[in-house]
Amino acid sequence: MSIFDSISAGLKGVLGQAEAAAVPALISAALAKTNLGNLQGLVNQLQQGGLNAQVQSWLGSGANMPISPAQLTAALGNDQVKQLAAHFGVPVDAAMKLLAEHLPAVVDQASPHGALQPAA
Numbered sequence: 001m002s003i004f005d006s007i008s009a010g011l012k013g014v015l016g017q018a019e020a021a022a023v024p025a026l027i028s029a030a031l032a033k034t035n036l037g038n039l040q041g042l043v044n045q046l047q048q049g050g051l052n053a054q055v056q057s058w059l060g061s062g063a064n065m066p067i068s069p070a071q072l073t074a075a076l077g078n079d080q081v082k083q084l085a086a087h088f089g090v091p092v093d094a095a096m097k098l099l100a101e102h103l104p105a106v107v108d109q110a111s112p113h114g115a116l117q118p119a120a
């Protein structure tokens with residue numbers, strides 16, 4: 001591996017961390033523009049949509065259960081999904097993939113004591 005490969009790999013790692021750190025803010029900003037309003041609104045919708053077990057795992061202190069893009073779409077409904085995708089500026093499939101990948105950790109981090117904390 002050349003020095004340029006090493007630098008490139010290092011930069012990709014740093015950029016990946018920066019992107020991951022920006023995801024909670026991205027999700028919150030998109031939710032604020034929908035009738036879900038915020039992370040609590042999204043969590044409530046998911047619980048009402050039959051995903052209570054997943055949500056409780058994110059709020060609890062154990063391992064976070066995964067969620068699939070299809071589960072998100074079913075729980076949120078087409079209108080919500082389209083709104084979120086539009087606010088993310090990506091196709092619906094990409095928006096649901098992004099949420100499925102990051103939402104468990106975002107909710108987990110926002111609920112250090114088992115309940116969502118109000119945004120500061």
